[in-house]
Amino acid sequence: MDLQDKIIRLKKEKNAVILAHYYQRPEIQEVADHIGDSLGLSQRAADTHSDIIVFAGVHFMAETAKILNPEKKVLLPDLTAGCSLADSCPPGAFRDFIHSHPDHIVLTYINCSAEIKAMSDYVCTSSNAEKIIKSLPPDRPILFAPDKNLGKYLIQQTGRELLLWDGSCVVHEAFSMDKLFDLYRKHPDAQIMAHPESESHILKIAHYIGSTAGMIAHAKKFPKDKFIVATEAGILHEMQKEVPGAQLIPAPSHEDNTCGCSECAFMKANTLEKLYHCLYHETPHIDLPKTLMQKASIPIERMLELSR
Ligand code: 13P
Ligand code: SF4
Numbered sequence: 001m002d003l004q005d006k007i008i009r010l011k012k013e014k015n016a017v018i019l020a021h022y023y024q025r026p027e028i029q030e031v032a033d034h035i036g037d038s039l040g041l042s043q044r045a046a047d048t049h050s051d052i053i054v055f056a057g058v059h060f061m062a063e064t065a066k067i068l069n070p071e072k073k074v075l076l077p078d079l080t081a082g083c084s085l086a087d088s089c090p091p092g093a094f095r096d097f098i099h100s101h102p103d104h105i106v107l108t109y110i111n112c113s114a115e116i117k118a119m120s121d122y123v124c125t126s127s128n129a130e131k132i133i134k135s136l137p138p139d140r141p142i143l144f145a146p147d148k149n150l151g152k153y154l155i156q157q158t159g160r161e162l163l164l165w166d167g168s169c170v171v172h173e174a175f176s177m178d179k180l181f182d183l184y185r186k187h188p189d190a191q192i193m194a195h196p197e198s199e200s201h202i203l204k205i206a207h208y209i210g211s212t213a214g215m216i217a218h219a220k221k222f223p224k225d226k227f228i229v230a231t232e233a234g235i236l237h238e239m240q241k242e243v244p245g246a247q248l249i250p251a252p253s254h255e256d257n258t259c260g261c262s263e264c265a266f267m268k269a270n271t272l273e274k275l276y277h278c279l280y281h282e283t284p285h286i287d288l289p290k291t292l293m294q295k296a297s298i299p300i301e302r303m304l305e306l307s308r
Helices: 003-013 038-046 059-068 091-099 114-118 129-135 148-158 177-186 200-205 212-220 235-242 272-281 290-306
Strands: 016-021 034-036 052-056 073-075 105-109 122-124 142-145 162-164 191-194 226-230 247-250
Touching: 003 016, 003 272, 016 038, 016 272, 034 038, 038 052, 038 059, 038 290, 052 059, 052 272, 059 073, 059 114, 059 290, 091 114, 091 142, 105 129, 114 290, 122 129, 122 290, 129 148, 129 290, 142 148, 148 162, 148 200, 177 200, 177 226, 191 200, 191 212, 212 235, 226 235, 235 247
Parallel strands: 016 034, 016 052, 052 073, 105 122, 105 142, 142 162, 191 226, 226 247
Antiparallel strands: none
């Protein structure tokens, strides 16, 4: 029996659900019960009846699932699967930041730690950020953290002034404008799609901007088209399955790596072997103090409520 079959058997025996982000390795996506973006996976975590949640994603995602399910065991195949955005917002410095702006509504992108969520009024993802901002009282100033690129994009989309934290995603800042122009010259009939964590010069030339789930939904509207995709290259696996007739080209990275594209080393820290072992031994798992989970659940629940 191969590893994928063993995982599928084990998850049935243990009544476990596997949630996988689009950036996970293809062989992990293949054994998942649900594949999705940050919002979709939070929604799946919130409504699961399984006893165990295996989160094939990064630490802040598994933490969110744990906060929504404090009584359940939430496993993360590799505990070192972090996130540069989450790391760019340390709790001490963020506390000082919000204390020096006490009149501001604190809105945070889900890519942050449980401690940051516990200091927030609202959490959002790239799928629902615009909707959440539009629902906030127009007379109150808003502070947004940690992603400055998404923040700048949201200012432009909503017309609201946001006070921005200076954080970013290493993966979405790795796209090379020069190489992207060269690629586009070779494929002038392609649509460029970009994730809003990308820098503004990339977003400026994109034909479509959206979350990972948004990009897949957009591609499905043009099933025979050609797309240059400016987000983590793991998305191409599910996207190609959803639009088999489309030609998908990953946007080029300025780094000279083997794929020529941009990959998230944190997301790729999870492997099929680690997934099998964590499900078998039920470790490593996410452990958070109860009071922290209670505080952090408030802005997450508000987000889920506003996203129904
Ligand atoms: P979404 O899948 O919510 O678009 O987020 C992308 C991302 O960078 C996750 O870490
Ligand atoms: Fe974090 Fe960027 Fe990796 Fe997403 S792609 S997990 S934002 S480092």
